[in-house]
Structures are given as C-alpha cells and as structure tokens.
Amino acid sequence: MYKDLANKYGTPLYVYDFNHIEKQFIKLKEAFKARKSLVCYAVKANSNLSVLKHLKDLGAGCDCVSIGEVKRALHVGVARYKIIFSGVGKRDDEIREALKEDILMINLESEEEMGRVELIAKELGIKARISIRVNPNIDAKTHPYISTGLHDNKFGVDVDNAKRMYIKAKNSENLIPVGIHFHIGSQITELEPFREAAKVVSDLVRNLQSLKIDIKFFDVGGGVGIDYEGEETINLYDYSQAIFENLTGLDVTLTCEPGRFLVGNSGVFLTKVLYEKNNGKKRFVIVDGAMNDLGRPSLYGAYHDIEVIGSEGNESKTDVVGPVCESTDFFAKDRVLPLTKHDDLLVIKSAGAYCFTMSSNYNTRARVAEVALIDGKDKLIRERDNFEDMIKNEAKCI
Ligand SMILES: *Cc1c(COP(=O)(O)O)cnc(C)c1O
Numbered sequence: 001m002y003k004d005l006a007n008k009y010g011t012p013l014y015v016y017d018f019n020h021i022e023k024q025f026i027k028l029k030e031a032f033k034a035r036k037s038l039v040c041y042a043v044k045a046n047s048n049l050s051v052l053k054h055l056k057d058l059g060a061g062c063d064c065v066s067i068g069e070v071k072r073a074l075h076v077g078v079a080r081y082k083i084i085f086s087g088v089g090k091r092d093d094e095i096r097e098a099l100k101e102d103i104l105m106i107n108l109e110s111e112e113e114m115g116r117v118e119l120i121a122k123e124l125g126i127k128a129r130i131s132i133r134v135n136p137n138i139d140a141k142t143h144p145y146i147s148t149g150l151h152d153n154k155f156g157v158d159v160d161n162a163k164r165m166y167i168k169a170k171n172s173e174n175l176i177p178v179g180i181h182f183h184i185g186s187q188i189t190e191l192e193p194f195r196e197a198a199k200v201v202s203d204l205v206r207n208l209q210s211l212k213i214d215i216k217f218f219d220v221g222g223g224v225g226i227d228y229e230g231e232e233t234i235n236l237y238d239y240s241q242a243i244f245e246n247l248t249g250l251d252v253t254l255t256c257e258p259g260r261f262l263v264g265n266s267g268v269f270l271t272k273v274l275y276e277k278n279n280g281k282k283r284f285v286i287v288d289g290a291m292n293d294l295g296r297p298s299l300y301g302a303y304h305d306i307e308v309i310g311s312e313g314n315e316s317k318t319d320v321v322g323p324v325c326e327s328t329d330f331f332a333k334d335r336v337l338p339l340t341k342h343d344d345l346l347v348i349k350s351a352g353a354y355c356f357t358m359s360s361n362y363n364t365r366a367r368v369a370e371v372a373l374i375d376g377k378d379k380l381i382r383e384r385d386n387f388e389d390m391i392k393n394e395a396k397c398i
Helices: 002-009 018-031 049-058 067-075 092-100 111-124 159-170 192-209 236-244 260-266 296-300 387-395
Strands: 013-017 037-042 061-064 083-085 105-108 128-133 175-181 217-219 253-256 267-279 282-287 306-309 316-321 330-337 345-348 369-374 377-382
Touching: 002 013, 002 267, 002 345, 002 369, 002 377, 013 018, 013 260, 018 037, 018 049, 018 236, 018 260, 018 369, 049 061, 049 067, 049 369, 049 377, 061 067, 067 083, 067 092, 092 105, 092 111, 105 111, 105 175, 111 128, 111 159, 111 175, 128 159, 159 175, 159 192, 175 192, 192 217, 192 236, 260 267, 296 330, 306 330
Parallel strands: 013 369, 037 061, 037 253, 061 083, 083 105, 105 128, 128 175, 175 217, 217 253, 282 316
Antiparallel strands: 013 267, 267 282, 267 345, 306 345, 316 330, 369 377
C-alpha cells in the first residue's frame, strides 16, 4: 500500500491514518467521560487543515500558540468557544485579534502579559476571558528540551504569583478569570508528574474559591507520551483518575490539550533510497527525505522506527541520512537494516506529530505533500511545494 502511495504521489511523503486519529480521540473522551470535558487539540503538533477539520468534526476544540494557529482553527470552522490561545510570548496584535475573535480564553504566562491583555481589552471596551498557566515546579521526567513544568523553564508562573494575578484579574474591569492551566512537558510516560501537578493546581483552585474566584476550566495541558520504540506508555484510565482524584467537589470542566497523543502514531513518512555508500567501515543509506522535512532526530536525537519495504536479510548497522548539507541531517544512527538498493522505500514511523509542522524549505527543498487515509482510501491533503511557491515572496522584490 505504501508503495502505491509513493508511486502515486511521489516521495518524500507524509501519510496520516485518519481512522487512527479518531480512535485516539475516542479513547481520550472515554477516559474522561465521568466529567464534563473539552479536548482542545494542540494545533502545533500537526496543523494541516484537513487534520484540524477531521478533529473538529469529532468534536475537538483547538489549543493554539500563535494567531496563525487560531486562524487555522477558525478557518476550518472550530467553534470560537472551543479555542484557547496559549504561548509564552504573544504580540499585541495577536492578543487584539484573539480578543476580537471572542475565543474561549487567553492563557496567560506572565504578569506583564496580563497587563497587556487588560490594556487591549480596555481599548476594545470588552472583558477578556483569561486563564493562567501555573508552573507547578514538577519534573515531568522527559527530554530536557520538551520539559516545561520546572521553574528553570520559561513557561508559566509559580503558584504564589498566579494567586496574586488571579486576585488582580478579579478586581479588573476588563478581565474575567475563567480557567487555570498547566502543561508540564511532552512525551511523558509516567503518571506521577501528572498526579502531582493536578494536586498543586487543584489546591490553588480551592484556595481561589475561598476568595470567590470561580474557576470553570481546569486545563491539564497535553504531554501524554506515545510509543516510539517500545516504551511503556500511560494507561489513559489511570491518567484520568490521577487527575479526577484531585477534583473532588470542584465543579470544573476538565480541559486537555493533547497533540502528540492524537496524531503522533497515525502518521508515517515515506522516503526513497537514493544511494548506499561506505566511508571506510561506516555504512550510509542516503534517502530523498531530509532534516528539513522531518527534524526530530536532528533536533532532539529522537528515535523513529524505520521499516524497509521489500528488502530482507543482509542486515547490518547503518546511518540513514538525507541530502542536506549538515552532519545533523540523519534519521537514524547505527540502525540494523537490510541492504538497500536505489528506489527502495523506507517507512519512518510515528511521524504524525511535530514532523511536517517543523519542516522548512532549507536547501531550497520543496516542503512535501501530505496524504490522508480514510477508511482505506487515500486523499491528497497538501500539495507538494513547487519552485514558484518557494521563491514567490522574493521574486516580486528583485
Ligand atoms: C505543545 C503543547 C501541548 C501539546 O503537547 P503534546 O505533548 O503534543 O501533547 C499542549 N499544551 C501546550 C500549552 C503546548 O505548548
């Protein structure tokens, strides 16, 4: 099947299984079904419009980290009351536009930012619905580059600061505190950090309640890890219980912002072998995809499972590398793979999240096409860039 898709659409190519995305979404909703819940998909994981529309049709809202992402969500018809705007550095124009669009809430990450939002809301003559991202100072035990819940990280504000901000917001003419938020990191495979964070933040909610500050949305962020190389992942029922056990007596809508969990394992990246070569003892498989198409290995040293279609036997250790002029341009190091030949197809697994969205035109390489699989049928959901796409914003300025 992957061979047919590679022939039909060319390589490199992303393929996403929409039925798998649906399965993941339903699993999550099921786990949370004992309470009111709102699943706001983290758009940055995979912001393809068809992916967003698919999730919207399933009932998802969106968690956005730029006004561009907010506009993507609105573009495919996500209800404004299901859109959250997060992020540590929002520009004034982004805040203004988000307020005008009347989205569910703006997630604040500093006191100074709250001041900006208040000022802009005042200019617009409205009340801004806000939530505050609490940094609970908890080690999510994940890769340091994707850990966000420690005071060492740039994200959120500590509990005492958050409390002060809530009191200030309550007394403001132009702010309405409606939510509370934490997001402690990504690709988390242990339950305890979630339980501890939920405890710290729910204690704050009770504290705020006694000050007559009524929190309606308890947002546990995203971060649920997936299986890249056989790692044990979190049981979703245990996950929901670890959070619910802290919410006894609180009338809040459980909100979550999964990205990777929904789309990560529904995608693969297809790339063809160009050449094999040996430098001394070292073997290299050179493929037509590169770090500009899928950057997680070069960015985080991330592991992606790789399958060679149609080749067996003659296995040995090899690096799988792309054509880009950087030594970090690799998909795998010292991976045991069969001997390949020109045009063999490699399937790079778990490529649905943080892969296409991080791609670029580096080396003036066209950003690749994306295809959806829906009930076994394929559908193009993004055309490959052509040369004109890549130069158009410069060509008009020569
Ligand atoms: C990136 C991000 C998420 C999604 O994280 P995943 O690990 O993909 O689930 C959720 N919330 C915020 C605020 C984020 O920045």
